[in-house]
Amino acid sequence: MVLVRGLLGxxxxxxxxxxxxxxxxxxxxxxxxxxxxxxxxxxxxxxSSELLAAICMALDVPLSTIFAEVSQDLAREEALVLAHPSIEPAEVVASAA
Known part of the structure; x- marks a missing residue:
């Protein structure tokens, strides 16, 4: 299972x-x-959304940019899981590296 909080981090x-x-x-x-x-x-x-906003302000990066990158990473992870349904996402990523 892909955790959004991990991708966000x-x-x-x-x-x-x-x-x-x-x-x-x-x-x-x-x-x-x-x-x-x-x-x-x-x-x-x-x-929280307040914490994310504060971090984004500190990084001088729009929150939408962060979410766009998270979305791209999530799509990549989901594609890997669909291609290899019997393998955990972390294992697929590790084997692709």
Missing amino acids: DVLRRKRLRQGRTLREVSADARVSLGYLSEVERGQKEA
């Missing part, structure tokens, strides 16, 4: 790393605890 992490920023910098700018932001990036916590 991956997209947020990619955006942050592309900017060369640390968790500490983004958490301070978003006024979110470092630990909580880390858990969101790792897909361990569901982010």
